Amino acid sequence: MTLSTARRRRRVLARFLAAAPLLAAGALTGVPAAHAAAADDVRINEVVTTGDVNDSIELYNKGTVTIDVSGWILKDNDKDHTYKIASGTTLAPGRYRAFDVHDKYGLGSDDQARLYLVDGKTLVDSFSWSKHSDPSWSRCPDGTGDFKQAATVTLGGPNACGTGGGGGGSTTPVAWPGSSSVATADGSKVFGQDLSGLYQEGGVLWGAQNSGKLWRLMRDGSGGWKPDTTSGWSSGKTLRFPGGSGSPDSEGVTLTGAGSAGGAFVASERNGDASGTSRLSVLKYDVSGSSSSLTAAKEWNLTSDLPTTGSNLGFEGITWIPDAALTGAGFKDASTGGAYDPARYGAHSGGVFFVGVEGTGVIYGYVLADSGPYTRVASFSSGMSGVMELQWEPQAGRLWAVCDDTCDGQHRTLKIDTTGSFATTAVYNRPSGMPNYNNEGFSLAGADECVAGAKPVYWADDTNDGGHALRKGTVTC
Template sequence: MPTTNSRARVATLCAAALTFSGLLVTGVLAAQPAAAADPAGYQNVRINEVTSSNNDTVELYNSGPSAVSISGWKMSDDSFSAQSFSPSSTTIQAGGFVTFNSPKGLGDSDKVVLYTSGGTVVDRVDWATDKAKPSMARCGGDGTGAWVTATATATFGAANAPGCPSSVPAAGKVRINEVTSDGSDTVELYNGGTSAVSVGSWKYVDGDTSHSAASVSSSSPSATSIPAGGYVTFNSTIGLGDNDSAFLLDGSGNTVDSVTWATGAAKPSDERCVNGTGWFQTATTATLGSANSCSGGGGSTGGTTGGTTGGTGGGQPGQLLGGGGSLTSGCTPEAPSGTGSTPSGTLAWPGGQDVTIADDVCAFTTSTGPEGRDVSGLAFDPANPSVLWAAKNKNWLYKLVKSNGKWVPDASWSATGKQIRFSGGSGEPDSEGVTVGGNGHIYVTSERDNTKNTAPKDTILEFDPAATGSTLTPVHQWDMTSQFPQLNTGSKDDANLGFEGVGYVPDSWLTAGGWVDPLTHAAYNPANYPLHGSGLYFAGLEWDGSLHVYGLNSDGTFTTFGTIATGKSSVMDVTFDAGTQRIIASCDNTCGETHTFMKVDAGGAIVPDVTYTNPAVMPIDNLEGFAIAPTSTCVDNTREAVWSDDGIYGFGSKTSSSGHAIYSGTFPC
């Protein structure tokens, strides 16, 4: 599992400056630049619930990955200037709540505007008569859902679900989907619901609190109704600045959605990725009136992050589709770290541009990893392509099968995964890579023993998948730790940069390609190594991106065949694909989310052939696992490709992809 420090260490090997895809940057009042005092992560704080009775209480929620200081923050309503308030805590923990009573009374029809101590608008909610009794609450996800009048008692200081109605009204499915501040100042609305929504009486306003709300229909006379799955665009008549916000109000004056952006972020546009539900990011090309291309970068620019749970509906081109029930609960996403540049000469993903979320939310929580992340290595079973093996860092192995389009644990093997141990039944392997050997056994790499995580333990462990019981011990274990003294510094971060992936490569491919054995300097002859089985194992080293080749002998010894350069600064997974006849060395955001296909060249050396990026709709995260299904599964000249997110971060906390570990796409046959 990567840590922030270890990722930073690896990323220094990349030539380009680092970007920070895990931090979200938002804008401020149009008439007032942001103050330097604005705390990191302030844009992730959202008004989550408010009442105009019961002491006029306001609840704030932190949807971001880190705690945020709200010391000195202020609020206003529709009749008084910004006032200081006394929160229940001056710090909001990640995923936490803070409440306060309004310093002046809130009316039956009113609003709350939240500011940082420097005057930056953070969030705003408006409500009509009696809509805040018992409370106005975000439903469909704390910090992200549609604003709806609670049907039960208020839930201040806790999740809103108990006080939310059973279904969100149709108007709550409308989202600000794209916005520009390039002179035309255009706003696009998207209806993610199943029925048309009338917006002729709706209004909008920007982040300048001196502005009055303007009607959508006056800005665009044709913008009167949005069909299910459709779009409406209008040009703002009140102007949108470089540092600004857009707040959408329904015909009664209730807040529907909002977005805030920073300087330059809405040029050419700021768009939700994925379309209709995801975080906002700066686009390369505006796509007003149609599905967002998500061809930009730079991460989110803040704002409310979608309000409906589940999938986004029919597959638009280049769209990441939700898997249902996707708001995070019971596990803690880990923001990506160590983002580096994409190697020069990298080509676009050759498969389909649509990718789906392919697991249940928080599906991999365990007794040694209750945060529900850390799914690293992936490998299809060549003998049974309907089986996908997955290694979880904190010493767990999963046998996954497809059910209703998702990869779920095979209950006949273990519905909760099986814990793995080192030889003798002790320790907790930091299991990273997984592959299926020629004998049908499962081979797992470990960087260290998690019970002694400052010391490396670079090993390959062989497990018999037919073994019974909830805990597996290895049939054989090969320890290569002494080959990597640079990892044995007493630092847990250095110890965490060892064997990250492993791939079984059949002898038949090595001999057919004319691979030159580095030990004999002649054509590889498997008969020279009678105990090694039917292939070699290529282990990827996170430290420097090299592949280390081993013959794993049945007597517990091993043969080292040397090192192969991948051209990458790091390697997170290794697989052999019989369809392309290539070894694939994959790297996550450390190398720009890329996959290098390796071949045997005319001189008998294994060298990089071509490198591909991920599909553009994929998040820029610590995607450590990658596998391509065998060609026997091909339909219409495509087969499945899968990725695993070590941090289950997706596009950010509370987005449709947050809390999910596995993504599914397609690759050519």
């Protein structure tokens, strides 16, 4: 875009905003009315044209004030194809918001994405392409750079402008850092399909099953796991939303520093009783009783804070990282732009919950207040097309992100870098002795189980291949 074109665009925006002050950024949020440049800070930042739910356009606010984009219009190259942004939609500084346009129009191989103000005539930004995204057309750097083909879809988070989307260490996959062989770790046909997230708590392995169940597993004496037969756990416990209704599509499970005594936290992507609608939630359960069902004591419904995703492409993994580990590594709070300060959030479990989205591969960090509110403090790409499991390994101070057979069982580790953000430090292939199973769960033993420099790890196979859902291997300590 030439300088004269940019100036003309700003003059047009200025005239429109002067005539319609409520459109100015902050008019509904109590800050001074925005000038044209503020509205012009909203950029088309990423476009995905691979079809179905992935026909999406992402916007990014590169400015310094919140902008109300209610009623703004997204178009392709056809003037009659329009997508109107919902009322009440705002874009905070440095934030991303993706819009799934496939119900209104498809984005073709030779097409255009255009953003207009509410009049449908005042152009804010546009991008044209001559071939489909592979898989993503991404602006690099975010908000200001040119568009290029990025290797990873990162809708709702920073673009994968580097080779691995996370920066930091090498992004070339290397051999699994442990034994190449794996073995089954459960009895035959114990769980059936849909066993997903895992979390090991000493001699207990917690498992989340998509059918709305939580399992408490005990050691079986031969290196594997079997259902706890006490306190109503023998067939897993049925999960319910607060009030006792619904069936959470439970995909991941984690504990805080308080252990299971402080409750189990489950990531759910939808209500199984309304499976066509996303409900991206973190649910807290008291697991101390003997009832065969568990009703959530709290729900943090994060759906409205996240980009639209397919109802079966939402939260898959969850893990909790203690505040001390984050502050000690210089973690940056994306909601403030400064160093993460736990004291600003009051009572909140003493850490941050990180959730991974299957459909985008983006990881989000949330402070979940005990009283109910939440604050997003991080969003970053895993560097993979999908995230099915997240695990924090405290002994190594690293975050594991795991993809299933979609990515050939790739595992990535991430650490907080000098910018205060998580960056990829290593990319590992699955153990060579393990077929490309649909592994949606992954858990690491603690440092206390290290023997001769290696410790156990476990995978949950959602497909229950060969009648087994759990497998075990090793990783270097």
